[in-house]
Amino acid sequence: MAKLLILNCDDFGQSAPANEAIMHLLEERRVSSATIMTPAQGFDQAADWCRRHPEASVGLHLTFTSEYDAVRFASLTGRPSLHDAEGFMYKTVEAFERGSAKADVVAEMNAQFDAVARAGIAVTHADNHMGSLYGIAAGRSYLPQVFWQCSRMGLPFRLFRHIDPAEALTANAPGVEATLAKAVALCDTLGVAVPDYLLSHPYGIEPGETYESFKAMLIAKLYKLPEGVVETYIHPAVPDADLGARIPNWEKRVWEYKLMLDPDFAAAMKDAGVQLTDYRYVREKLRRPRLGSAFRLAKLALGRG
Numbered sequence: 001m002a003k004l005l006i007l008n009c010d011d012f013g014q015s016a017p018a019n020e021a022i023m024h025l026l027e028e029r030r031v032s033s034a035t036i037m038t039p040a041q042g043f044d045q046a047a048d049w050c051r052r053h054p055e056a057s058v059g060l061h062l063t064f065t066s067e068y069d070a071v072r073f074a075s076l077t078g079r080p081s082l083h084d085a086e087g088f089m090y091k092t093v094e095a096f097e098r099g100s101a102k103a104d105v106v107a108e109m110n111a112q113f114d115a116v117a118r119a120g121i122a123v124t125h126a127d128n129h130m131g132s133l134y135g136i137a138a139g140r141s142y143l144p145q146v147f148w149q150c151s152r153m154g155l156p157f158r159l160f161r162h163i164d165p166a167e168a169l170t171a172n173a174p175g176v177e178a179t180l181a182k183a184v185a186l187c188d189t190l191g192v193a194v195p196d197y198l199l200s201h202p203y204g205i206e207p208g209e210t211y212e213s214f215k216a217m218l219i220a221k222l223y224k225l226p227e228g229v230v231e232t233y234i235h236p237a238v239p240d241a242d243l244g245a246r247i248p249n250w251e252k253r254v255w256e257y258k259l260m261l262d263p264d265f266a267a268a269m270k271d272a273g274v275q276l277t278d279y280r281y282v283r284e285k286l287r288r289p290r291l292g293s294a295f296r297l298a299k300l301a302l303g304r305g
Contacts, residue, residue, distance in 0.1 A: 196228030
């Protein structure tokens with residue numbers, strides 16, 4: 001099999017500097033796709049670009065947390081359980097999991113899907129900002145509700161079918177194999193396509209890390225990609241003095257933008273035999289068919305029957 005890579009830009013719509021970088025990378029076809037944040041203040045700018053570029057693969061970045069003081073935002077629905085004492089979405093995943101009510105989460109999820117539709121964006125997939133719906137902090141997972149919505153709309157979702165032993169964030173996590181198997185089984189039951197692997201890298205700047213060492217690390221990963229469809233995600237942004245001073249690790253975002261335009265990275269992609277693909281391919285080639293009676297049981301379990 002070919003080594004197929006989805007390079008997704010998270011946080012489309014977060015801010016004008018993030019939008020500028022993401023729009024440039026999509027226009028130059030240096031990345032595969034982006035996922036858009038409907039509650040964020042840069043959403044209208046990002047949505048306008050999406051309407052003018054329907055060929056781009058843009059997904060919905062389901063957003064339930066607002067972690068930075070510099071760019072805070074509230075939910076679309078205004079449901080009280082989705083906000084902290086300041087009236088914004090929670091800063092941390094744990095606070096969201098402990099404070100949110102299921103009915104409010106589902107209502108907000110539906111509102112965010114509706115928002116991209118009203119904006120004229122035919123999204124190609126969905127994922128989740130900060131992993132707030134995965135139940136990783138306090139054990140309150142909303143993935144069944146996400147999968148149901150994706151099933152209704154025929155959308156793939158960011159998950160992974162297999163664990164890469166070299167992926168430090170997941171390979172050694174306690175109980176991850178059993179948890180993943182259940183989630184993937186539900187995706188297959190509901191006909192929600194997922195990539196084969198999901199790879200990541202440290203979000204912040206590691207001690208002693210430089211742009212050159214960061215570039216070398218990601219280029220090395222290209223040569224070690226497992227066969228199949230692999231997704232990795234970045235948070236690119238252009239330099240910005242104001243947000244750079246107020247948002248931690250902004251420099252890493254600038255590095256990620258710079259790397260996608262770096263000729264060394266492009267050359268390594270070609271040399272390693274890695275081809276960019278997107279979630280349209282995942283939807284067409286990796287979707288498992290709904291499993292008849294199992295699908296009906298899943299509907300009943302989710303209260304949809």
